[in-house]
Amino acid sequence: MASAISIQELHKTYANGHQALRGVDLEVQEQDFFALLGPNGAGKSTLIGIISTLVRQTSGNVSVFGKSVATHPYEAKLDFGIVPQEVNFSPFEKVADVVMTQAGYYGLHRSVARERTERYLRQLGLWDKRDNRSRMLSGGMKRRLMIARALVHEPRLLILDEPTAGVDIDLRRSMWDFLQEINKGGTTIVLTTHYLEEAESLCRNIAIFDDGRITECTSMKSLLNKLELQTFIFDTQYEIDMHVFRGSDIGHARILDTHSFEIDLKPGEDLSQIFTHLSRINILVKNVRSKTNRLEQFFLSRAKIS
Amino acid sequence: MSSRQKYVAFETILAKEVRRFTRIWVQTLVPPAITIGLYFLIFGNLIGARIGDMGGHSYIEFIVPGLIMMAVIQNSYANVVSSFFSQKFQRSIEELLVSPIPNYVILCGFVAGGVVRGLAVGAIVLLVSFTFTDFYIHDLTITVLIIFLTAVIFSLAGFINALFANSFDDISIVPTFVLTPLIYLGGVFYSVDLLPDAGRLVSSLNPIFYMVNAFRFGILGTSDANIYWSIVMLFTFSALLSTSCIMLLRRGTGLRH
Incomplete structure (x- = not known):
């Protein structure tokens, strides 16, 4: 072309x-x-x-x-x-x-x-x-x-x-x-x-x-692939506390409030794996969203480097 | 662009210019009629009756060509300088600059707008003058040629002023400190025969003196300046100013960084 x-x-x-x-x-x-x-x-x-x-x-x-x-x-x-x-x-x-x-x-x-x-x-x-x-x-x-x-x-x-x-x-x-x-x-x-x-x-x-x-x-695709990690926020159906993640495969999850937590996803990790882990510990997810716009995250990481 | 497309572009610029000055007709067409009407009333009727004849004509007849010329000069200049600078100021001139219109078409469009306003105001002043005095036009060809070339020259001059202007102050400096003195000292209200030798010499260096007198020749048949020399000078000024405008547009003076 x-x-x-x-x-x-x-x-x-x-x-x-x-x-x-x-x-x-x-x-x-x-x-x-x-x-x-x-x-x-x-x-x-x-x-x-x-x-x-x-x-x-x-x-x-x-x-x-x-x-x-x-x-x-x-x-x-x-x-x-x-x-x-x-x-x-x-x-x-x-x-x-x-x-x-x-x-x-x-x-x-x-x-x-x-x-x-x-x-x-x-x-x-x-x-x-x-x-x-x-x-x-x-x-x-x-x-x-x-x-x-x-x-x-x-x-x-x-x-x-x-x-x-x-x-x-x-x-x-x-x-x-x-x-x-x-x-x-x-x-x-x-x-x-x-x-x-x-x-x-x-x-x-x-x-x-x-x-x-x-x-x-x-x-755009290859640029976003350069992101080292991406953070997702999960809103849950029922109240949660820190103990639920202990000993599970998603122990790195961070509680935000009684009904939400966030998890960092590294390159190669799959969101469906997270859902599998969550269902194992009986957490029902009502909503999931990206914490920041991915491009924005890329920009911010570049700004930090410079 | 084909010739047809260039013509459409020219027509578009001209139509926009005419639309602009007719939309604000109270600011553009009425004031000259009132101002020049007052000149006729005060200088022509009241004072002129005591002055007597000048150049073989009654004083009011004598000042008619100069007053028409003054209106044409001021309005053709004002139209281009204010319109072009306003567009620069509002940045709407960028619409034109990013389009594929050649520079000479842009120049022709703005100059044509200035000429149309100048001639429209000239026609209004002519009509106003008929309410004060009667006269016949001595040579229609010379009259039309001189007034047209004068409007072109001052439209071109207004264009150059607008290119260099950076503020609204810059577009009022030339009319106030250059144009107005040149017009008043260009024989609008008097014959140079009344001046001492030094005054005549100074007048002969004023280009507006030739324009006013050539136009007076066209209307009344009398002139303090050589008519052929005046016409040559008008063509020369038109050519020089057009060339300058094209060169400035090509360089992007005042328009492109």
Whole structure:
């Protein structure tokens, strides 16, 4: 499969001397759902800025579907849509006009633009708001409007810079469903997010940024496999105390309160084995959940190391 | 992008610009009509009656071309500088910058918006002037050419100002400290024949002097400046400013980091 984004030896030093990117190499395959993760100031937004041509690279190569953004920016721009981190449409324009105007910037015929504007606004639940001034929208609606705007020219690559920041959980889930549908339709998606759960749920591959460099670039699965242990919390049907685990195969379980305890699961250990041990000592489990998001755990362990 | 797509993009920018200034018509179209109406009333009717003829015309006729030109200059400049800088400030300019529109189409769109507002205000001022005096247009071709080129030049100048501006203060400095003095000293209210030699020399260095006088020639048939030299100068300024704007856009001045 061809590369949607291909980056070699990318450096960016701002006028104030800050080195935002220090030799980034990255390949994102077509139709991938790819996450860019890292702490604030790690260089993710600078990278997106360079791809979108809003930031000029100091050195290196960036191409989108084989077209260099430095030497063939106009051709490259036809293939991607950007959903920026901050709301950047005119607050005085009507919702439909924001999308229609963007369609016009890509040279879409008015009838095509109108049809797509309606389709994407309906899909993102904004059609009823089409005649409202965009400043009247809620935060979540503004984010969805930016997604509709980025999709109106039907790009092969959609880049989202923290698209669900400040969006409530219901809406976030519905946006995830929408993005997954778009991805299934063949659109490559690159996502930066602070919600690690979001990256884990949506993305197949991931690059972790730190201090202007990519420190990990792998599949989500292999990254999570690197976790040394995972902690699960069990809620029990009946009251329990510390003595129940003594002498059993799960003696390392820790009581949290009268109706819950937690157990660390090492790589290779199976959750079903734990259930077998629990049934042996007559503990009925009502509910089980992961203590922390696994990716978050990975992040925290890395932070401890650094 | 094909030529057809570029035209659609141009049309989109222009439509957005026109939508913007017509949406706030109370701020953009009404004030010039009131201000210029007061100029006609006070300088034309009340004071002008005591001044007598100037350049072979009644004083109120004499100031009509200059006042129209003043409105066109101020409004074409203000439209581009305020619209472009506001979009920079709100970051909505990024919509344009990430799209595949060539720089010259972006420039043409904003300049066309400035020209449309400049000419719309010019037409309003012309209508207001008819309530104070009657006159015939001496040379329609020269009149249209001069007013169009003037609107283009000041739209381009507003665009450059907006590119360099970092705050709203920066977009009011040039109109206040550069444009207004040049307009008032550009022969809007007087003929340079009234000035001493030094004053005439200073006026000859003011580009707006040539614009006002070329436009006055188009409307009244009289001018303190050579009409052909004025037209050449207007084309030269248009070309220089257009080239500067394209170079600044290519370098990403004020837009790309």
